[in-house]
Amino acid sequence: MKSDDLKTARFYPFEHEPVPDSCWSMITGPDGRVYASSCCEMTPGGSVSIVRYNDDTDSLDTVVNVAKVVGEALDSGKGTQCKIHYSFASSPNNDILYAATHLSAPGLGRRYYHAWADYKDQDRAFPHSVVLAYDTGREEVLWHSVFIPREGCRCMALDPDRGKLYAISYPRDHFWIFDIGTREIRDLGRLGSVNSQGIFTDRKGRVFTTNGSGQLVRYLPDEDRLEELPIYLPHHSSVTSWHTVIYDVVASPDGDCVYGIPWDSNPHLFRYWPDDGRYGCMENLGPVHQERDVTHPVAFLLDHCGGLVFGADGMLYYATSRWNSGDELRMNWEFPIDTEGVVVQMNTETLEKRDFARLQEPTQRCHYVSRAARDSLGNLFFGQVPRPIPAGISRLQMDAKGENLHLPIRTWG
Amino acid sequence: MEHEMIWEVPGVFVREGVVVALPLCFPGQTISPPAGETAIATLAFDANATTIYCGTKGTRAHVLTSMIYEDRGVVIDVGAVPDATSVDGLCVCENRIFIVASGKNGAALWSVAEFDFDHSYSLIQEWDLGREPYEKVCDLFSEHSVAQAIPVSDGCAMIGIVESSGEVFRVDLKSKQKDILGKVDKSGHFSRALVLDRSGRLWGSSGLAQLWVCDVSRGEVECTDMEAPAAAGRSPHTQVSAWALDPFTGILYGGTTPDGYLFKFDPESRELVPLGKPTIHGSISCMSVGNDGRLFGMSGAEDDIAHMFSYDPRSGALSDMGIPVSSLTVREYGYHFSCAATGPNGEIFFGQGERINHLWVYFPSVPRRVPVRE
Numbered sequence: 067m068k069s070d071d072l073k074t075a076r077f078y079p080f081e082h083e084p085v086p087d088s089c090w091s092m093i094t095g096p097d098g099r100v101y102a103s104s105c106c107e108m109t110p111g112g113s114v115s116i117v118r119y120n121d122d123t124d125s126l127d128t129v130v131n132v133a134k135v136v137g138e139a140l141d142s143g144k145g146t147q148c149k150i151h152y153s154f155a156s157s158p159n160n161d162i163l164y165a166a167t168h169l170s171a172p173g174l175g176r177r178y179y180h181a182w183a184d185y186k187d188q189d190r191a192f193p194h195s196v197v198l199a200y201d202t203g204r205e206e207v208l209w210h211s212v213f214i215p216r217e218g219c220r221c222m223a224l225d226p227d228r229g230k231l232y233a234i235s236y237p238r239d240h241f242w243i244f245d246i247g248t249r250e251i252r253d254l255g256r257l258g259s260v261n262s263q264g265i266f267t268d269r270k271g272r273v274f275t276t277n278g279s280g281q282l283v284r285y286l287p288d289e290d291r292l293e294e295l296p297i298y299l300p301h302h303s304s305v306t307s308w309h310t311v312i313y314d315v316v317a318s319p320d321g322d323c324v325y326g327i328p329w330d331s332n333p334h335l336f337r338y339w340p341d342d343g344r345y346g347c348m349e350n351l352g353p354v355h356q357e358r359d360v361t362h363p364v365a366f367l368l369d370h371c372g373g374l375v376f377g378a379d380g381m382l383y384y385a386t387s388r389w390n391s392g393d394e395l396r397m398n399w400e401f402p403i404d405t406e407g408v409v410v411q412m413n414t415e416t417l418e419k420r421d422f423a424r425l426q427e428p429t430q431r432c433h434y435v436s437r438a439a440r441d442s443l444g445n446l447f448f449g450q451v452p453r454p455i456p457a458g459i460s461r462l463q464m465d466a467k468g469e470n471l472h473l474p475i476r477t478w479g
Numbered sequence: 480m481e482h483e484m485i486w487e488v489p490g491v492f493v494r495e496g497v498v499v500a501l502p503l504c505f506p507g508q509t510i511s512p513p514a515g516e517t518a519i520a521t522l523a524f525d526a527n528a529t530t531i532y533c534g535t536k537g538t539r540a541h542v543l544t545s546m547i548y549e550d551r552g553v554v555i556d557v558g559a560v561p562d563a564t565s566v567d568g569l570c571v572c573e574n575r576i577f578i579v580a581s582g583k584n585g586a587a588l589w590s591v592a593e594f595d596f597d598h599s600y601s602l603i604q605e606w607d608l609g610r611e612p613y614e615k616v617c618d619l620f621s622e623h624s625v626a627q628a629i630p631v632s633d634g635c636a637m638i639g640i641v642e643s644s645g646e647v648f649r650v651d652l653k654s655k656q657k658d659i660l661g662k663v664d665k666s667g668h669f670s671r672a673l674v675l676d677r678s679g680r681l682w683g684s685s686g687l688a689q690l691w692v693c694d695v696s697r698g699e700v701e702c703t704d705m706e707a708p709a710a711a712g713r714s715p716h717t718q719v720s721a722w723a724l725d726p727f728t729g730i731l732y733g734g735t736t737p738d739g740y741l742f743k744f745d746p747e748s749r750e751l752v753p754l755g756k757p758t759i760h761g762s763i764s765c766m767s768v769g770n771d772g773r774l775f776g777m778s779g780a781e782d783d784i785a786h787m788f789s790y791d792p793r794s795g796a797l798s799d800m801g802i803p804v805s806s807l808t809v810r811e812y813g814y815h816f817s818c819a820a821t822g823p824n825g826e827i828f829f830g831q832g833e834r835i836n837h838l839w840v841y842f843p844s845v846p847r848r849v850p851v852r853e
Binding site for chain 2: 110177237278293
């Protein structure tokens, strides 16, 4: 299993109290610096902070304490703004970084919170998610607003030209549109039961996500219409398209297509051309993981691939998990097994892949990467959900040459 | 000492009996009608009670048909009703399905041939299933929509209420004659939910949660002084949002909005008994009485996560059964339901009323026998 002669990323743990247990989001800001969410998804009364990598000090700065900014009382007993899930969006037109929050932590003093059972409980329920606009130039939050009532924001995308944020809500899996100018949000209705973890836009401003059947759902802004397309994300032959929702998706450097990975067992990398024909064209680029016993459902905690990012060299990088064959049968929340996090480099012209770097720490399993980003110097960063905690980010020095190597920036979470 | 987190508590989802969600298609062979057109607003059975028809609403309205028995197990789209954005009522009469439907040009009565599931050789081996055209029977209202319409007892007419005016109307399916029988509330404050009792009288609510009744044969609407239960001081907000008839006892059950109270009502003695609030939700959205007399229903408004509930008249037990979830067919949660009907075997059909939808079927538990005490 071990890969030799690979680069090694350096891990930067989050240093907040309570101890952050996850980094669910990361993005390159309009300023070319990398921002990440320091999340407390399992700590009662936990709150999320936005951190930024500081090149000068080679450390992490905390730039936003969300609870303080939005005036949330962390001791209210209600579910708190405990994380920013895949809900960062950078504006290419100004210095604004948008961020929306998500639920899961119980209120302070509570031992239990269930997003379905406690929905609308006036004492315990998560009241609403919030969205904030952080000015990366002035280094301050310009405004914040109530976002999705009663639900968290699972993923989000920005249309900078129309001034809209598009979001998928949890737990009810509805498609929402937020008008940045008027701060009003609109519900376009339900998509399914399993949230897409990713939502993206194309150069025409069309919005793409998936329903729980792995089917592409497209929003046409000029017609204000949602439609289910006859296009499904690819999957392994041992599973169906159910649960093959987008996990992570990144635009090609020229913007003609996107590369993505689903959130399902033995995921297959895909490439989608949104302008190719009436519905676009989906390509199956093959599995990213090892063979396994397909008669047993493997935990997504183990069977994971994420953190897609293009390097300044034009190569696609993604982080994937590896484990000793057969261990997938013993994996559960309580029983950790040996894993390795590997960054794979793929040439998207030839589709050749090779192991490029290792993500590892002496005392933590660092194979679960949520998102990745590239800064203005061309270095790569990976958001980590390691065990045991604390969470943090990994940085991969790439020794790239040039300026503003972070462009074009990503406008979705 | 820190207390450990509790991550899972059983019973969030329905675990008494079995819930399944049927996709609105022939699985593996067809796809559902487009999302946004399939919120199921009304249900009706054929004469044998083996084929169920669903009327939908949305950007277009469809009639769907389903048989879940034998080798069928499919939902077929009979087609989009012309000019309609809602199917407000269905009636199966003499091999035809009569449809009250509304759209931007008002409301009309349509008909289409009954769907003959028995005609096709097999829905596993090979099949031939045709789609018949809709025929317009008559226009009902040129500028108004119908809120709900239900078949009268002999099945040869439909009776309903106009959405905007609260007028009660009756339309004969053969002669096409339409009569206005009365108006339930001059101020326009009335519920759109209707029920026929065993004597053929039509019941609804209006005003300050008061029940009204229409003697269909005499064509008279009477506003009674009986009030549906409401939270203290909230009767001005309250209406009956769902009804169910126990065909064996003649008792009517009513559920209210916005506070979600349940009551039973004897239309003969006019005795009304509040039964309580089955779930934390407001708005009881639909109910039906099963073969053994237990009442099953759904509570929750469109922005809620629905809870299923039951009421057992023998013991008086009122139970929140949990959130409906399907796992044997498709793996889906059900968040809002608009209608319910009881099948021939005591299964309860629920029509989902969201942007994407399924036809849900609940198979109630069969209680174990208990020893008879000597």
